Amino acid sequence: MYNQTKIILLSLVLFTVAGCSVSRAVNKTLSPPADTKWVNVEVKNPSSYTKPFPLEVLYTSTTCKRELMSMRDGKHYEKVGYNPVKIPLQNQHDSDIWNAKIAKDGGGKCNWKLSEFNLGIEYIDATHLGKGLVPGTAVGATIAFDDNATKNGLFKTVHGDINLSPIYYPYIREVRLNSTETTLSLLGEKNFISLKADGTNKISFIPRLDESKVTRYIGVAKKEPDSYAKIIYPDGSVAPEGTIIPDFNKINAK
Numbered sequence: 001m002y003n004q005t006k007i008i009l010l011s012l013v014l015f016t017v018a019g020c021s022v023s024r025a026v027n028k029t030l031s032p033p034a035d036t037k038w039v040n041v042e043v044k045n046p047s048s049y050t051k052p053f054p055l056e057v058l059y060t061s062t063t064c065k066r067e068l069m070s071m072r073d074g075k076h077y078e079k080v081g082y083n084p085v086k087i088p089l090q091n092q093h094d095s096d097i098w099n100a101k102i103a104k105d106g107g108g109k110c111n112w113k114l115s116e117f118n119l120g121i122e123y124i125d126a127t128h129l130g131k132g133l134v135p136g137t138a139v140g141a142t143i144a145f146d147d148n149a150t151k152n153g154l155f156k157t158v159h160g161d162i163n164l165s166p167i168y169y170p171y172i173r174e175v176r177l178n179s180t181e182t183t184l185s186l187l188g189e190k191n192f193i194s195l196k197a198d199g200t201n202k203i204s205f206i207p208r209l210d211e212s213k214v215t216r217y218i219g220v221a222k223k224e225p226d227s228y229a230k231i232i233y234p235d236g237s238v239a240p241e242g243t244i245i246p247d248f249n250k251i252n253a254k
């Protein structure tokens with residue numbers, strides 16, 4: 001599910017590495033001004049078994065900052081304010097195209113500015129590839145619009161409009177250890193692509209899904225010496241012992 005992505009957007013609201021937040025009422029109402037610029041988002045759903053998840057958007061404010069307290073010495077300090085929101089995409093005339101738009105200037109009393117957002121797809125139906133399967137984690141892209149979002153240095157800058165068409169394959173994970181669920185997720189070269197937008201007004205995400213190549217992960221039933229999880233590739237070959245991430249290039253090879 002999209003809330004299993006564990007991307008930074010919604011996890012930054014309460015805690016930081018150096019301190020914890022101090023409760024203070026902040027007006028998070030968005031009120032884009034008439035002259036705001038918009039980011040138009042288009043997602044093409046590749047299968048009836050998948051669906052785009054709502055855009056996970058993060059606005060920041062230097063007007064309404066977060067007040068934090070250092071866990072080292074108890075001193076208070078301020079950092080940029082966060083306002084995470086979800087924006088649903090709208091289906092266009094029962095087609096496979098879904099659209100939404102995001103205001104770059106969120107306005108409001110806090111003068112919210114667009115910092116970054118997640119877009120992507122997830123399985124909503126998993127049983128067509130195996131009895132008892134449940135939908136797993138989502139895939140997609142994180143698009144950043146400011147330096148606050150890209151401070152980890154993992155984002156590649158793209159100038160102008162962005163067009164993405166990654167290919168994904170099914171990934172069945174049987175964890176076994178402390179779990180009875182077997183999940184069906186989407187596996188890509190990167191589960192989330194990280195890009196910084198420069199002068200971007202439109203983002204098109206047109207993923208491809210090839211369900212003819214299924215990779216399986218079979219976890220250990222209990223922790224024992226020399227006991228390893230097993231990754232089985234679509235051609236039946238098994239990854240070397242100790243492998244924890246499938247080799248995408250092996251799966252993607254013709």
